[in-house]
Amino acid sequence: MENIDYDKELAALEDMPADELRQLQMGKLKKQIKYVYDNSPDFYQKKFDAIGAKPEDIKTWDDFRNLNLYFEKSDDRETQTASSEKYGHPFGTNLCAPIDKIIHLGSTTGTTGEPTFPYLFTKEDYEIHHHMAGRHFWKMGLRPGERVLYAAGAANLAGLRIYEHALRWYGCLPIPIGAEAGTEKILRMIDVTKPSTLLATGPLIEYLIEATPKILNKDVSQLGLKRLISSGAPAAAIPSVKKKIEDAYRCRLYDSFGGYIGGSCDLDDYQGMHLLTRDFILIMEDLVDPTTKEPIRNITDGMVGESRMTNLQWMARPFFKWSPGDIFQIFTETCKCGWKFPRIKILGRSDDMLIIKGVNVYPAAIKNVVSSLEPKTTGEMRIVLEQPGPGVPPPMKIKVECGIDIDTDDKKNALKKELEDAMHIKLKCRTSVTIIPPNTLERAAGPGAKGQMIEKAYEQKK
Ligand SMILES: [Zn+2]
Incomplete structure (x- = not known):
């Protein structure tokens, strides 16, 4: 200095x-x-x-x-x-x-x-x-x-x-x-x-x-x-x-x-x-x-x-x-x-922005909802896109890792509903949440360390 x-x-x-x-x-x-x-x-x-x-x-x-x-x-x-x-x-x-x-x-x-x-x-x-x-x-x-x-x-x-x-x-x-x-x-x-x-x-x-x-x-x-x-x-x-x-x-x-x-x-x-x-x-x-x-x-x-x-x-x-x-x-x-x-x-x-029925949604906003429910979730999620954005046909598909204590079907279903309701109230968008086990998604510790929030399912289909 x-x-x-x-x-x-x-x-x-x-x-x-x-x-x-x-x-x-x-x-x-x-x-x-x-x-x-x-x-x-x-x-x-x-x-x-x-x-x-x-x-x-x-x-x-x-x-x-x-x-x-x-x-x-x-x-x-x-x-x-x-x-x-x-x-x-x-x-x-x-x-x-x-x-x-x-x-x-x-x-x-x-x-x-x-x-x-x-x-x-x-x-x-x-x-x-x-x-x-x-x-x-x-x-x-x-x-x-x-x-x-x-x-x-x-x-x-x-x-x-x-x-x-x-x-x-x-x-x-x-x-x-x-x-x-x-x-x-x-x-x-x-x-x-x-x-x-x-x-x-x-x-x-x-x-x-x-x-x-x-x-x-x-x-x-x-x-x-x-x-x-x-x-x-x-x-x-x-x-x-x-x-x-x-x-x-x-x-x-x-x-x-x-x-x-x-x-x-x-x-x-x-x-x-x-x-x-x-x-x-x-x-x-x-x-x-x-x-x-x-x-x-x-x-x-x-x-x-x-x-x-x-x-x-x-x-x-x-x-x-x-x-x-x-x-x-x-x-x-x-x-x-x-x-x-x-x-x-x-x-x-601008290329991350998703639009569901005219409502703009950013992946970070979805991540916020998922993280706000920790420890019921691990905070890790992926938005699954079956076609290139920004337009997403409703409901938007999201995979969410549940926490270690969410170990019964009843608890998983309740968490799925809680997440879908929260997205609806906070982001005004309709989602379909799939609950997956903890530690399933790749973590951000790798060389990229950028934190993936979107899974482009349409690319894997090719
Ligand atoms: Zn300030």
Whole structure:
């Protein structure tokens, strides 16, 4: 940490009048747009030219909102193929900085096996990223000098590895361990190194509750952890899961969005992730309607939309009108914790959303109902889809693991009815629950550790 007074700079940002913040964002945005246009002739320049737009046309905030461009994962693959052919490197024609200025690379193997490179940093990007992540660490109460064990699985490696660099820069001791090492090695490492903080995906943190007594012959609350930070998969945002984890570990579970974008606060009731870096990245400002993709003009408290992310000060491969496919709910009112920074809740990915008779249902909401009935359930469930979503013909089929004490047909039938009624009341959707024995479903401790909630039965039929 390079002598940054986080309290001071965060207070200045929190109290900044809306028009002043917008002016600051707009000033940086204009420079960023010109930068990507000038430095990515084979990608951004072509995309701008194709719609007849020039950077100098974007004079106002509305001009930016109306700019009919957005980019998604498929664009990344396209740019990588193009740059391999033209420049002999796979880092994309949307790479805006010279290749010899890149000092950090985070790759994913991707589900198709083809690597992607979502984290490419110049030296300046690297420092800005860590500075932004530091604001969130600070607000979660983490202080330089503490030890942080982070368990990253391959599927989340690129995302979680960058925390290692940010933590070191901040002045903490990161203790890395791959989730591939297995639960036993992760737990033994926590036991001997005694970190204050565990950073992992939510499903892995949840899984350690049942694994720790078996492996260490003690309870997770005896690991001495002061805080948990989950990233890469929902956990803190699911009320029953958050409560289960916090009760078991006896400490706060924080939710972190990419380390530098958003983080949750110190409250029992999850309020979403506070955005502490709006001077560096646009997250909630450029929302579109998830169905029509039209810009949402008036962003008010409680509103739901799909995000377009734009970095305001980024050199290597900046997000520009980037669409990660996440559906956000935005909260603009002061939080119960007292912070005025706006918040976002990630409701789910637009491709995870299910629609039953016109009602939108996210898998995390189903998981919440199932977990809220623990110990009658184990909290583990799968939504079984017999055709690709989002439309699901009612009733939605769900497999739920029962708890160890649900050992008679009568108890199983009563649990099935209780779950179906709860889904109907809480989510307004009709479901058909199949009760299955405990420990039947694969746990989230494997390399992915993302926490599977959907079973695509239609793929297995092929
Ligand atoms: Zn708060």
